[in-house]
Amino acid sequence: MRYEGAVIRPPIEADSLILQVTYGCSNNTCDFCGTYLGKPFRVRPYAEVVEDIEGLPAWYKKECSRVFLADGDALVLPQRRLLELLSFLFAQLPSLERVTSYANAQNLLKKDVEQLRELREAGLTMVYLGLESGDEQTLAEMNKGVTVAQQIEACRKAKAAGIELSITCILGIAGVERSLIHGRATGEALSAIDPEYIGVLSLIIQEGTRIANRIRQGDLVLPDPLGMLRELREMIAAIDVTNGLFRSNHASNYLPIGGRLPQDKPRMLAALDAVLAHPEQARLRPEGWRAL
């Protein structure tokens, strides 16, 4: 398997076969994102993808049960190509159970529900989408390139097609001033989407990103760790989903919190309230230990 540049994948895909079908991200506008800086978006030649799959060792082909399509948004590929790829993967990998990928709202919106259903039936079981914020002003200031309503519509289409959703949001990106507004609005947007999985990260500034410049110039002031936990509390309090696994235990977070919503909401809020009431007793992750 050949890879070009840094390849990222969700932590839960650690054991999946990571297959690059595109390079970079077709959007690549988000101020906080340094993932694909210096890696212009390109579609990987399909013949190369096929060669890599065919070249896998026979024992691995037999055992491989999960594939993650990289890089940033494999769903940008035309429908016909995606269906061809999924069909080829299932033909080559007899134990394959699920194929997942990142997606952005833009490329989900370009497909109709019927096309998304076709992809689900062909084996695309889940997509990971960065909502980042449910606050319109924050999304616009971060140059996400879509509105909150478009994010919600895109996610609802995927859900209607039977594709599971894992949605990521970021604490801190609204700055101190809109921190609680961002927390609440994000909880409300998540409620409107009703995803199966919710992952919350805490902003880590990457050099070379536009947000790093804004912070340096004093244009954006980030909440401190306790401020981020207040924001998280506001978010969780506003989430009303039918059955969602909530995790904010990523290495970027100051405090691991997780549970199943709605039933674990009181426990998670109580844990945050205890830390906010007695921060001196809390064991927050030291700044230097945080990572992406």
Ligand code: SF4
């Ligand atoms: S956050 Fe996602 S959509 Fe935005 S530039 Fe990064 S990979 Fe692309």
